[in-house]
């Protein structure tokens with residue numbers, strides 16, 4: 393089934409405990425990297441991959457994520473009156489023309505697989521759709537991480553998962569994939585396991601939070617029970633589904649940051665800021681001072 397990828401699901405209903413107390417009142421996905429919240433980078437990546445409908449899976453207390461994508465005419469007219477045209481353009485571009493935002497609710501944080509299942513009413517069963525975890529950021533000077541997956545989907549017609557070679561001692565923090573090369577030169581995933589101990593991991597290929605999935609997977613997600621950590625795991629759902637429907641690997645180009653962790657978030661802020669012309673020189677000078685102090 394080779395269908396265009398028009399919809400992206402953003403599961404943003406987790407508790408964000410690793411960022412407490414910052415995430416007590418502010419959802420993790422609204423924490424900024426430089427001057428944009430994580431969720432905005434994720435939406436921009438989806439738009440760059442051709443997606444036109446964003447489905448946010450939120451928990452009942454996290455509606456402020458939606459506020460970020462709502463038009464604020466009061467703010468826009470103040471910026472306009474103040475002649476702040478560049479800022480005005482940036483605010484207006486948060487949700488580009490022709491892009492829709494939809495909402496699904498996950499009442500309880502039962503796991504990533506359950507969060508994706510909550511988007512079922514928004515995704516036709518005969519389409520492929522994307523899933524993006526906004527706290528996994530990929531700085532890719534090219535087309536963006538999701539566009540890389542969409543290219544693999546277009547070439548194979550199958551599902552696709554973003555992968556990265558990880559430190560083998562860290563397998564218990566990732567979904568891990570085993571991969572074989574097909575005669576046509578694509579990499580088909582042959583097994584998936586969520587958070588295996590290093591001695592049980594089939595490889596060191598860790599899942600990064602980017603997926604293109606077949607809309608028929610919802611039937612499977614509805615039937616799997618709890619997996620690792622007592623949560624309904626997306627990895628388990630895909631592992632069961634891919635017996636009949638091939639899923640391919642997309643080793644991601646670019647640098648990945650785990651912005652669900654404090655260190656990953658700090659690294660992302662530095663590296664994304666270094667990409668901004670007006671910040672680069674002063675930031676480098678500051679980093680030079682810091683290294684001088686510590687070195």
Ligand code: UTP
Pocket residue numbers: 403404405406407408409410411420449498500501502503504506507525526527652
């Ligand atoms: P994480 O594993 O990072 O969990 O979820 P978390 O709750 O956000 O953060 P910590 O571990 O407590 O610090 C990965 C993604 O899956 C979403 C999260 O919002 C995040 O985008 N998620 C997770 C849900 O939407 N619902 C869930 O039940 C679990």
